[in-house]
Amino acid sequence: MSNAAFNIVLALCFGSALALNVLHFRMKFRLVSANLPVKWMMSPWDDWRMWKTYRSEAPARNWPVWPFYAYRVLLVVFGLSGVMLLLNADKLDKLFGG
Numbered sequence: 001m002s003n004a005a006f007n008i009v010l011a012l013c014f015g016s017a018l019a020l021n022v023l024h025f026r027m028k029f030r031l032v033s034a035n036l037p038v039k040w041m042m043s044p045w046d047d048w049r050m051w052k053t054y055r056s057e058a059p060a061r062n063w064p065v066w067p068f069y070a071y072r073v074l075l076v077v078f079g080l081s082g083v084m085l086l087l088n089a090d091k092l093d094k095l096f097g098g
Contacts, residue, residue, distance in 0.1 A: 001088050009088075010095075013081035016074045023071045027054045030063055 001009070024047075031038045031054060038053075039046045051068060058065045085092060 001084070001091070003091075006088055006091050009081050009084045012077060013085055016078040016081065020071060020074050020078060023067045023074070026067050027051070027071070030054065030061075031057070034061060 028038055028050060031050065034057065036053060036057065038050055042050070051071070054063075055065065055068050057063070058068065
C-alpha cells in the first residue's frame with residue numbers, strides 16, 4: 001500500500017471512530033432524556049439493545065433515524081479500515097517509532 005493510501009485509511013479509521021462515538025452518545029442521550037432505561041457500562045449485547053430501542057422509539061418520538069443507519073455504516077468503515085491497517089502493520093510500526 002502506498003503512503004498516500006495508508007494515510008487515507010488511517011484518517012478513515014480515526015475519523016470513523018470519532019463519528020461513531022458522537023453518534024453512540026447522541027442516541028444514548030436521547031434515550032436517557034426520554035426516561036428509557038440505558039446502561040452506562042455496556043456490553044456488546046447492551047449496545048444491540050440500545051440500537052434496537054432507539055430504532056423502535058425514534059419514529060414515535062419524532063427523532064431522526066439517520067444516526068442509527070449512519071452508525072452502522074461507519075461501523076463497517078471502521079472495521080474495514082482497521083483490517084487494512086493491521087494488514088500494513090509494518091507502516092504502523094514505523095509511524096509510532098518502532
